[in-house]
Amino acid sequence: MKTSECDILIVPGWNNSGPDHWQTRWEKRLPTARRVAQRDWAHPDRDAWVSALGIAIGKAKRPVVLVAHSLGVATVIHAAPYVGRKVAAAFLVGLPDVDRLDVPEIQSFAGLSSDPLPFPSMLVASRDDPYCAFERADEYAAAWGSDFVDAGFAGHINGDTGYGPWPEGLTRFATLLKRAGAPAAP
Incomplete structure (x- = not known):
């Protein structure tokens, strides 16, 4: 599948993705990409975010x-x-361990399913992400049937840790698109 054959939805995390974040840069670079807007980026609510x-x-x-x-x-x-x-397909980066983090703002997101995802996916995880242990991310990837990518020591894989343009991420994303194959009917 090519980027021109799909609608790419950018799904940022808590407090949105700033101007130096790789998601923001990809949104500007990929013509079929658009951001999923949330009513309140600072006070995330699972039902509202899933609905959006x-x-x-x-x-x-x-x-x-x-x-x-x-x-x-x-x-x-x-x-x-x-x-x-x-x-x-879904390109998943920097999973937070919502079931183990003691952060009141994200409590409504607890209870992540470990059922296989109904679409091809790739989970990219860092060995020193402060929000999720590498081994825990690996467990989720296996449960979901996701390709698992070891990003090395990359922090939370965001603008603050130097992942602005992130060309390696685009290469991984292209691999996922290839795996997704021919476009399915919407």
Whole structure:
């Protein structure tokens, strides 16, 4: 699958992705990409975020490829049972361990499913991500049937840790698109 054959939905995490974040740069670079807007980036609410993602997917004219970071990954996982047939693939980066982090703002996202995802996916994880142990990310990837990518010591894989343009990420994303194959009907 080529980027021109799908609607790419950028799914940022808590507090959105700033101007130096790789998601923002990809959104500007990939012509079929658009950001999933959330009503409140500072006070995330699972139901509201999942609903916003579902609405964005529902508006898509072509097969959807999700590009999620951090709490956006948890949003995708919670939405998967409801939107799976319109999603061609998901690129998941920097999963936060919402079930083990003691952060009140993300408590509503706890209870991540360990069921296989209904679409091809790739989970990219860092060995020193402060929000999720590498081994825990590996366990989720195996449960979801996701390709698992070891990003090395990359922190939370965001603008603050030097992942602005992130060309290696684009290469991994292209691999996922190839795996997704021919576009499915929306």
